[in-house]
Amino acid sequence: MIPLTDIGQLAERYDLVVVGAGPAGLSAAARAAELGLTVLLADENPAPGGQIYRAVTTTPVKDRAILGEDYWRGADIVARFERSKAAYAPRCTVWALGPDEAEPEIFEIGLSLDGKARMIAASQVILATGAQERPFPIPGWTLPGVMTAGAAQIALKGAGIVPSGPTVIAGCGPLLYLLASQLAAAGADIVAVLDTTPKRNWSKALAAFPDFLRSPYLAKGLKLMAQTRRKLRFVSGVTGLAAKGEGMLASVTVERGGASETITCDTLLLHQGVIPGINLSSAAGCDHLFDAEQHCWVPRLDSWFASSVPGIAIAGDGAGIGGAESAALRGEIAAFDAARRLGRLSKPDRDQQAAPIRAELERRLRGRRFLDLLYKPALQFLAPKDETIVCRCEEVTAGQIRDTALRLGVTGPNQMKAFLRCGMGPCQGRLCGPTVVELISEVRGTSPAETGYYRLRPPVKPVTLTELAALPQTDASVKAVVR
Amino acid sequence: MFRPMRETANAAALNFTFDGRALKGRAGDTVAAALLANGITSCRETPVSGAPRAPYCLMGICFDCLVVIDGVGNRQGCLVPLTDGMAIETQHGRRHVEEVEA
């Protein structure tokens, strides 16, 4: 692996650029380099691992029991990447991806490192930017002291820090149990784990239960659940949540059907599953569709994870939620196909080499459907009460969105954005988009697929005017502007 | 508010300031983690309403961890590694840009 610390060190062109150094990106880059492609792996974080294997090479948490053995597997994935000949640019954001104007069959990629931007070319691209927390808007969720479960994991893995006061964990999904057990092992004071899994989901998930029984998740999951429920206060059937406090979090109000309780706390960690991060793939022009079972937008992909834009593949949780081990396998499969597209691998060789990886992937994905159906959030946590802030950047509430959809005839998120500014902040809709779509769908009686999503454009990460101004201009661009 | 867990491996203590207060941080931490570890509850006020905010996602997508670092505003604290001598300040609302004599 060739580490790059200056934007000037990047080559003008690579066979393959991989975006994101989580399990999918690391595996894709390693495999592609092993197959003889010139590869660049660009990642915005200072060290490899993405979110799930965050800081696996640098974590101050040395006691392996705290983070669990699954986490440490990431070290092997990083080690393989480090043995490869791929170039690696940490602290490097990728803010644009599109066809090269002069040579439309190759891609032009906008990157930024240390305050300097550069455009480079790639014949193939694999996006491995992974997933993000599904937004979990509840009244008071913008108060200091409220964070995502993922944030607490990042704080633990990256800095070895835990919440210092009484902490509540709330939401649904396997990560809830994992986090509770990690934080408890690290010495945090977890006063309650509040489970918002809707009771009626059990019957819906039943159809997928047989597969779950044959999956690797069953044993692991049951053990973790049992441990957590034994040691910590566990409250199930939660139907309402609100964070309260003046200027910072002081308590959480919990509703279970008719009953209500207030729990004093300093930190509230929210989690209701993860969803693919789609801003870069959307801005690059890839088609997306709404996956009804995962209840989120996913890119439209073929069996090699090729998107609707020839030459762009999407691997890992950014392709649809499958978990860390699946991510690594998908990255490999996408890398095989990239090599085939570049003529470095014949189709039969590609198929043959990928076959065992596909088989393993299928094994890993078994049981996910059960989790998807069981942990689909209840409607009140997808389309919250009127007083709830939905767009954190522009402070637009659910009530304003509902009112505008109902009275002003706004049928989609792009018009909603124009009228209310939701989605216009620096997060570019990552934290509000899904909720805006749910609210419009609720008011207008449409499905999220019918309602649509924000149209996204580069830059998908911040870049300064100075950086942009220093990039190459053309005679045509000057002519188009100076008139 | 956060604190280091008991079993953390020690690393060299870095000096930095937050709104002028002298604080210590761990080498390898991000600015956001260093602020949380020092019990800082809020790092910015929103431009729209002035409401206090603190880091929310720690992975670069929420933009609630915006702070002024060495005079440059609206920097995502969760993506910037802490360095010795850094001056960090609360991001009060809209970005302030200095008059530039060009």
Added chain:
Amino acid sequence: MIPNGNRNEGDVVVIGGGVVGGAIALGLARSGARVIVLDEGDVAFRASRGNFALVWVQSKGFGMPEYALWSRRSADDWHGLAAILREEAGFDVAHSQPGGFMLCLSENELNKRVEMMRRLHNSQPLTDFSYEVLDHAETKRRLPAIGKDVVGSLYSPLDGHVNSLKLFRALREATIRRGVDYRPEHPVESIVPREGGFAISGPWGEVRAGRVVLCAGLGNARLAPMVGLDAPVKPSKGQIIVTEKTEPFLHNPMVTVRQTDEGGVMIGDSQEDRGFDTIVGQPILSTMAERAVKMFPRLAGLNVVRTWSALRVMSPDGFPIYDQSETHPGAFVVTCHSGVTLAANHALTLAPAILAGELPDAVATFTARRFHVPAHA
């Protein structure tokens, strides 16, 4: 919403729910008409969502002085429109007329502009349009934040700006409060004359009205021939950069840089003929960014929070097309690429005239007949 009669019948059907359609519909409703507005859905070309929000007069009318007069009239009436919207929609659209600048980054640019303005205002009726040519020092006195590369500027006290998205929402709010029947997801497939007026239909069904006004932007090209009119408009692509919010420092609009009331700085603008593509291209962004930073060096470190591109609705000579049909009485077309500037005229002058059945003399030169070259030229 429509107080009497069949809900699929109105006095006027307006096709197009953007700022042009909205302003026309508001004017019609304020004059007592029962109005149905037919609009497309969430993803549509929507020039109303992609514009620079200028209420601009300076430099308009080259080749057709009537356009300069029409623009100035609208800029004057804009204060009245803003007050009406404050009253009827319940909020402020942040309109102001502080005077606008055209900043020049080279002597060549400045000379070209000065020459153009001189020729434009050389003859009646534009000799009383006030404007000033300023050198660097005087520009800097009025705009302290400009950089050393600004060699000079043209200033007109007639220019202003508005928050055009607030305008868009205010028009929608005001028209709906006035009982206008706004129907989204209602694309129009055909307009057919029927007794007493027109039947307008699409996959959603049909509505009827005595009059129909085409305000559908680029869609007018297809719709106009249905009512014996011509609207040869084509897309002209423009790209815009928007920065993060920053402390207010710029109250005057420039043609390519302005700070919104929200604090973000908008930077434009480009013009390309690329058909209907709305891809954002980096070289143009770089050219615009470089020029903006030269104009206002303090912009240098600001982060870009989004970019977008939109399609201006461009007639062959760039001037509006206002027409009423002779073969299909009661049908009108209203199209332009300055729907924000002209919103006041559309709501306060054009709409009442349409209701009365006759376009005013002030817009006589904007007929599409001006494009019809005689067979024996």
